[in-house]
Amino acid sequence: MIEIIVLGSGNVATHLFKAFSAAEGVNVKQVYNHAEASLDFFKGETKTTSKISELAEADIFLLALKDDVIPQIAEKLSQKNGLIVHTSGSVPLDALSTCTRRGVFYPLQTFSKEKTVDYSQIPFCLETNRVEDLQLLKDLAGKISGKAYEISSQQRKQIHLSAVFVCNFVNHLYAVGEQLCQKGEIPFEILKPLISETAKKIEQASPAAVQTGPAMRNDVSTINTHLELLGSSENRKIYELLTSAIQSFHGKKL
Amino acid sequence: MIEIIVLGSGNVATHLFKAFSAAEGVNVKQVYNHAEASLDFFKGETKTTSKISELAEADIFLLALKDDVIPQIAEKLSQKNGLIVHTSGSVPLDALSTCTRRGVFYPLQTFSKEKTVDYSQIPFCLETNRVEDLQLLKDLAGKISGKAYEISSQQRKQIHLSAVFVCNFVNHLYAVGEQLCQKGEIPFEILKPLISETAKKIEQASPAAVQTGPAMRNDVSTINTHLELLGSSENRKIYELLTSAIQSFHGKKL
Numbered sequence: 001m002i003e004i005i006v007l008g009s010g011n012v013a014t015h016l017f018k019a020f021s022a023a024e025g026v027n028v029k030q031v032y033n034h035a036e037a038s039l040d041f042f043k044g045e046t047k048t049t050s051k052i053s054e055l056a057e058a059d060i061f062l063l064a065l066k067d068d069v070i071p072q073i074a075e076k077l078s079q080k081n082g083l084i085v086h087t088s089g090s091v092p093l094d095a096l097s098t099c100t101r102r103g104v105f106y107p108l109q110t111f112s113k114e115k116t117v118d119y120s121q122i123p124f125c126l127e128t129n130r131v132e133d134l135q136l137l138k139d140l141a142g143k144i145s146g147k148a149y150e151i152s153s154q155q156r157k158q159i160h161l162s163a164v165f166v167c168n169f170v171n172h173l174y175a176v177g178e179q180l181c182q183k184g185e186i187p188f189e190i191l192k193p194l195i196s197e198t199a200k201k202i203e204q205a206s207p208a209a210v211q212t213g214p215a216m217r218n219d220v221s222t223i224n225t226h227l228e229l230l231g232s233s234e235n236r237k238i239y240e241l242l243t244s245a246i247q248s249f250h251g252k253k254l
Numbered sequence: 255m256i257e258i259i260v261l262g263s264g265n266v267a268t269h270l271f272k273a274f275s276a277a278e279g280v281n282v283k284q285v286y287n288h289a290e291a292s293l294d295f296f297k298g299e300t301k302t303t304s305k306i307s308e309l310a311e312a313d314i315f316l317l318a319l320k321d322d323v324i325p326q327i328a329e330k331l332s333q334k335n336g337l338i339v340h341t342s343g344s345v346p347l348d349a350l351s352t353c354t355r356r357g358v359f360y361p362l363q364t365f366s367k368e369k370t371v372d373y374s375q376i377p378f379c380l381e382t383n384r385v386e387d388l389q390l391l392k393d394l395a396g397k398i399s400g401k402a403y404e405i406s407s408q409q410r411k412q413i414h415l416s417a418v419f420v421c422n423f424v425n426h427l428y429a430v431g432e433q434l435c436q437k438g439e440i441p442f443e444i445l446k447p448l449i450s451e452t453a454k455k456i457e458q459a460s461p462a463a464v465q466t467g468p469a470m471r472n473d474v475s476t477i478n479t480h481l482e483l484l485g486s487s488e489n490r491k492i493y494e495l496l497t498s499a500i501q502s503f504h505g506k507k508l
Contacts, residue, residue: 067476090476108444110451112464121447149444158438159445161480165489166431166445167452168467169496170424175461175503177420184412190362190403191413191420192457193375197364198421199453203446207429210366213422222321222344226415234499235419241495242423245488249429 002140005030005055005082007073008064009038011111012087016064019119021045023143029058052076060085060140062105071095074102083133089160092153093127103128103137106156110167119144125151125159176235208249215246256394259284259309259336261327262318263292265365266341270318273373275299277397283312306330314339314394316359325349328356337387343414346407347381357382359391360410364421373398379405379413430489462503469500 004020006013006028013031020026031042032049039048049055052073061077063070063086070086075098077084084096085103096102104127109117124141126148128134134150141148151159174195178188201210214222223243230236246252258274260267260282267285274280285296286303293302303309306327315331317324317340324340329352331338338350339357350356360379363371378395380402382388388404395402405413428449432442455464468476477497484490500506 067473090479108448110448110455110466112455112459115455115458117451121450123444123447125444147447149441151440155438155440157479157483158434159440160476161483162431162434162438162440162445163448164467164480164493165427165434166449168465168469168500169492170427170449170452171456171461171465171467172496172500172503173419173424173427174456175465177416178461180412180416180419184409184416186405186409186413186416187403188460190377190379191416193377193401194362194364194417195420195424195453195456196375197371198424199449201364201366201369202425202428202449204369205366206442207425207432211422211425211429212364213418213425215422219321222414225344225411226418229411229415234502237495238423238499239418241491242426245492246422246426248488249426 002026002060002136002143003058004028004060004062004140005032005058006062006064007032008062009033009035009041010064010066012107013062013064014041015111015117016062016087016107017042017045019117019144026140026143030056055080058082059136060105062087067091071098074099083128083136085128085137089125089156089163092157093129094153101128101130101133103133104151104153104156105137105140106151108159108163121145121147123147123149125149125156127151127153127156173238176238180235211246211250213246215243216250216252218247218252256280256314256390256397257312258282258314258316258394259286259312260316260318261286262316263287263289263295264318264320266361267316267318268295269365269371270316270341270361271296271299273371273398280394280397284310309334312336313390314359316341321345325352328353337382337390339382339391343379343410343417346411347383348407355382355384355387357387357391358405358407358410359394360405362413362417374400377401377403379403379410381405381407381410427492430492434489465500465504467500469497470504470506472501472506 020028028046030047033039036050042048061084074096078098083101084099085105106125107122109122126137138148181188274282282300284301290304296302315338328350332352337355338353339359358381361376363376380391392402435442
């Protein structure tokens with residue numbers, strides 16, 4: 001049985017808490033948050049506290065907290081015997097340097113409060129300062145997911161950066177698509193099968209190998225029609241830059 | 255029974271041919287392409303020809319051709335009694351003005367030669383000059399798909415533009431993600447669950463409502479770390495522009 005104390009009450013804390021609670025061989029002993037009111041969801045499920053001084057001992061202390069408070073909370077846990085881990089994509093392992101046993105347990109996924117998540121599909125990026133603790137984190141990931149990767153702090157930074165492109169920036173392009181549909185009084189529904197297929201396509205193929213569209217075809221007439229439609233909007237800048245980026249990536253020239 | 259002659263032998267022609275062949279109540283009488291060699295796939299399945307003069311009569315002539323040859327091929331069909339339709343997202347209905355009965359049958363999807371397509375998930379954008387012909391195209395779409403939309407040429411232009419954002423540009427961001435992974439010696443596999451979830455998320459919610467990430471949180475420290483990692487690459491320009499676009503879309507300021 002792996003005993004855990006979760007610190008935090010946001011999306012990541014809530015989703016991981018649910019996953020651990022449903023899993024065999026994991027026990028969430030306690031949930032901490034500095035604001036008592038945020039603990040309502042966890043009350044009745046396990047013990048809760050808003051005081052660091054009231055924290056029990058555990059195998060793992062999971063800091064699912066905002067990036068900038070991780071070092072100061074970790075410092076307060078420096079006397080604990082358990083493994084202190086954070087769940088952030090962009091915070092280095094060294095941010096926990098006040099703790100003897102430290103690690104990272106970063107789930108590479110986008111969490112929404114309402115939407116349930118299939119943990120068997122989530123890659124966990126793991127890192128520890130002690131070799132023997134890596135196995136503990138692998139065991140923990142194994143309880144809720146099939147996929148664990150050993151990833152250094154530097155690699156994790158690079159993964160987090162990549163995630164901004166394929167998740168946050170992609171989502172903004174979806175938002176632009178919705179905005180353009182609204183402008184043309186077209187239901188956004190009509191684009192959803194295309195969005196879904198575009199994501200599915202790269203499960204089997206390299207995205208570079210399946211690039212299509214006017215930029216790739218060097219279809220100047222369509223590109224000009226589109227620029228005209230976009231007028232002088234912010235979206236025009238995106239169209240121009242991504243068209244030229246696709247062409248330079250694939251060695252084409254307008 | 256709707257009788258069709260398909261003109262063209264590219265991705266769209268091939269996929270539609272397969273879908274019509276598998277459907278009840280549709281008969282592809284003939285496939286035309288100017289290059290005899292491109293007809294190999296269709297031989298044995300139906301009649302083929304590389305000569306316009308050898309085309310039979312049919313209910314519908316489906317021009318799944320490159321945008322710029324559509325008007326000249328349509329002109330050669332002006333004596334036919336059937337409905338002349340093209341399958342392009344960006345060519346207006348008027349490009350077929352030499353034909354008495356004209357229409358558009360635009361499947362809004364990204365087609366790859368190798369990958370099979372679930373037609374029940376593809377929206378067809380339909381347009382005709384005669385009201386009575388619209389029903390014929392609805393019937394045809396109904397044979398292979400549940401989704402048909404009546405869309406004007408102007409709206410179709412706008413949809414095609416939106417599709418460039420949510421499909422072609424999104425795919426390029428996937429390619430950038432893969433490139434960044436390669437640079438960090440990280441398997442691109444690790445990003446795929448995130449890509450899939452990002453696309454699934456907007457099936458239920460408006461993309462604008464589920465925007466996340468450093469730009470949205472105005473997380474200057476993470477943004478600066480990312481810009482540093484990107485150096486002076488083309489990808490840095492994309493990062494800067496999309497970060498500022500997200501902030502101006504959502505009324506935030508750095």
